[in-house]
Amino acid sequence: MTGPLTDLRVVEVTAFIAAPLGGMTLAQLGADVIRIDPIGGNIDYRRWPLSPEGDSLYWTGLNKGKRSVALDLRRPEGQEIAAAIITAGTPGDGAGILLTNLPASGWMGHAQLAARRADLISLRLTGSSDGAGAVDYTVNCAAGFPMATGPGGAPVNHVLPAWDVAAGLYLATGLLAAERVRARTGRGEEIGLALSDVAIATAANLGYVADVQVNGTVRPPMGNELYGAFGRDFETKDGRRVMLVAISNRQWRAIGKATGLAEKLAMIGPMLDVDMDDEGGRFTARHAIAAVLAPWFAARTLPEVTAAFTGSGILWGPYQDFGQLVREDPRCSTANPMFAEVEQPGVGRVLMPGSPLAIGADRPVPRPAPKLGAQTDAVLAEVLGLSAEAIGRLHDEGVVADAAGR
Template sequence: MDSSESETRTQGALDGVRVIEMGQLIAGPFAGKTLAEFGAEVIKIEAPGSGDPLRNWRLIKDGTSAWWQVQSRNKRSIALDLRSKEGQEIARRLIAEADVLIENFRPGTLEGWGMSYEALSELNPSLIMLRISGYGQTGPYRDLPGFGSIGEAMGGLRHLTGEPSRVPVRCGISIGDTLAALHGTIGILMALYHRQAHGGKGQVIDVALHEAVFNVMESLIPEYSAFGAVREAAGSALPGIAPSNAYRCSDGYVLVAGNGDSIFKRLMSVIDRDDLGNDPALADNAGRVKRVDEIDAAIEAWTHTRTVAEVMEVLNGARVPVGKVYTAKDIAEDPHYRARDMILTQRTRDGFDIEVPGVVPKLLGTPGSLRTPAPRLGDDTDAVLRDVGLSEEQIQALRERKVIA
């Protein structure tokens, strides 16, 4: 499927919602991306000349990051100098007609430009404002610089990643930023619902990077509170759940989740270890956890003489959850991804085709879509300014003074 087909689909769930995105890089823009995929009009404000630094991150195709083509699809770009008084005034005009404002500056930045929530809500009482920062808008750390990796560390995640007694590793993507963006998106949707149901008033959504990470840390704090237990890194295993691990094959690794009671019995039967499958002491998870090393060794004794494909075929046939470790190539070539429209072809504004991830979640009544490719810097400046009532002469004068580009 390509992006042109998605343009004919049902209207988006957020059609009619106008969003001003002031953020850059990952956390704020990912929230904007998600809203835009479901029909919101997202106007992205970027600095003239440089724009969002993400335009130049990682691998570059025809002068633009391939990542940019995903993060900024369905958005409009206006190049506006927010450090100038005239630029701030234009931003206020845009915000006055918006439903949502997204920003991920350091706390106090907008206040320094005269754009606190209190000031903006006087212009637009129904405004919903998402603020994503390292440590939140309050508290003793609010003014410290914070990136996603720092949020992952403070949120407790980085301590658990990697092998025991070795340096903590990151998961390979900016998961702290993305978790913050998803929490922010949820907050926006709840605030939109509340505004509609309870009198039309907006509110602030305050998301801290480390809190978004901490929110998904499962039993970390309850176990410390109840038992004084400090959970440690466990490599590829899932502590306290057995068996659930990565196992070596002759040509790679597979992940096997055999921790359900009936699944465990089927798994042990497949690997010719009915002695373990029928052992009453291993009938439930608590018993298996006590002997997890023995069970893991038995599974790997069977997998290491077989290929990944062979293990996958046998365990899938026995209804035991199993998965290979996918690379980008594996994903791109997988028929299931294609069948569920999770790989789409998008024509960029520079005229080349690129494959990009599809839209998640899948709403069957009002699905998300790829309507327009990611904009070049300032592509929509003139059109957006005309929408808020500026004349061609005013637009030209702003351009001459380098307020816009």
Template sequence: MAQRSGPLAGLLVADFSRILAGPYATMLLADLGAEVVKVESPGGDDTRTWSPPVRDGVSTYYLGVNRNKRSVALDLKDDEDRAAARELARRADVLVENFKPGGLARFGLDYDSVSADNPGIVYASISGFGSGPGGRDLPGYDLMVQAISGLMSLTGAPDGPAYRAGISVFDVMAGLHASIGVLAALHERGATGRGQHVEVNLLSSALSGLVNQSSAFVAGGVVPHRMGNSHPSLFPYEPLPCSDGDLIVTAGNNRQFRRLVEVLGLPELADDPRFAGNEDRTAHRDELRPLLVERLATRSTMEWFRDITAAGVPCGPINTVDQGVEFAASVGLEPVVVVGEGEAAVPSVRHPIRLSRTPADYQRPPPSLDEHGDEIRRWLASPTGNETSTERDA
């Protein structure tokens, strides 16, 4: 198979994952030049059918996490297909899977089996709750983890029901953590020539990702609770109403607060002992909020956004997703890239990492099921190119 360009060029990733966390991780690696072979069941990745919305009959969910990959459909219960899968794992530098812990052992594709034939393999397993006896049998759905981790207890109005986040936030986090783990293991392999097993689970990613909220309990013995849009440790740090809608205002230190009240025409508040320091403002937020709201209500959101931003205080309107993309474009981030050419071209969200010399590239639109199956099977059956990259570099 032709080698791609990029900082991860020359790496072969066998992607046995599906849905979101694993495919997101492997897409990030693929964008950076890794050759990713997406192994699907004959029925395909479930997200192919998760619609609406769709683009040209294909789920946009699937399109969002599968660019720059090749697809081969293999039935692991079939002897010939299973042999091809094992040969792919033998040649790969990285294998990513999110079966239930131990689920690939019956096919000879678990870490112990693969590493016996390919000791340089970096084998990444993503699960919901880890491989221990208490968690290995639990299905790993993001919504479950949002509930079990405590995130939903923090999301919503103080006197209302718990809410899920608007995206599968811990699937994405676990995918990011998996890609970090893979890169760390590859770096270590460069010194030792040996691979290792990288394990990531959604619950651990969730507890790490809850940052100050999980730390409040672990380090401080405080159980956080729902506060709506308020922050437990900062004020103002929430949406505040203007004449035509809400504006996010985030004065994270005393300097920013002073600039905020000056642009609002309330400079005396910066010297009021109730509001002099962050701890004071947080303790007296119920007294400070109406003073700010009264002044903000005199002008529109965008008028205040312009003037408060000019004063050096972070703030922003609450956009819809389309407005968020448009705003990113307006500040020069070029958030949308087109992958592929002609009728096959697919608009996609740009890779979030910018590298000055070896940037991400976007060569292949998300593949149709088994689009590259014949090519990959021929390559796996050939006697050439059998060595892994660690053997090639030796």
């Protein structure tokens, strides 16, 4: 493993998106992330989409670069091994870190584990700040965003599990912050994060909470229009759609220059008595601006729009489905140094991203997700110092399993 976090060992006992994504983020930066699962896999192990052989492309996507240990976590023997792996090592060694989204009770509670290792860092993701269970979909519906998404008339959920993704990155950030404190003071920490807090904090950070309090305004649904500035989608001659945005005055002038419509667009300000050099003015005049620009897009194919806008300083992009992203966009290919073609066990050779972070001149090479239990024996030997005979007995007793499920 290479990367800035090669001196960290993180033990992950998780399922679904947020916490596994947090662990993967750390693994892509070089941390030794050991994921512990029940024998046969946790509840996310077969989640869609699946490969033709039945392997979860979702699970392999979120567990790249980790090591996998399979234990019978229902039995005290399996719980004891898991606790020993989590707390193994000595102060100052970069280990003793737990990442989980499972309940803080019993053998995996912070107090129980900290009794075995005083400088333990544990990060625990919960659902709602009021103690209720929650997932991205139930948090999202309450955070206001679906009511402001789409054309109006009914709430619209977005496909992206945004709060899971954001929570995963918060977890990685919180872990690094706690580890930094531990490096200075030698003190461990228990860190909690509620998924609902991630969503509601984001609504407040973007100004929507203050907008209600200060202005009495609730952001309305506006389809694909940009709120408070000019931005919207346009259809091209060949039936594609593009998103066009002008936030700065330079970007606004670039649109007029590239389309040859600068004079017509300049007429809108005096006609509607708005300042077209102001974001709010362009927002007020958005329908008139769109009426001028729409025929220009309708008369041109996407390649013609691309040719006109390339190098112009315009903020724009084509709408693409996932197939078009893979087949047409060079940013989703090995032309992008983030990607490499990697052999994923059980799936085959796939385009795999490493970390989006570029730290220095080199990026860590993307590493595949493990087969469930593939590193069980290695972790038991390296981390716990168990002999081959002791590991064999655990297999015979059904306490641990390898990649073959034995």
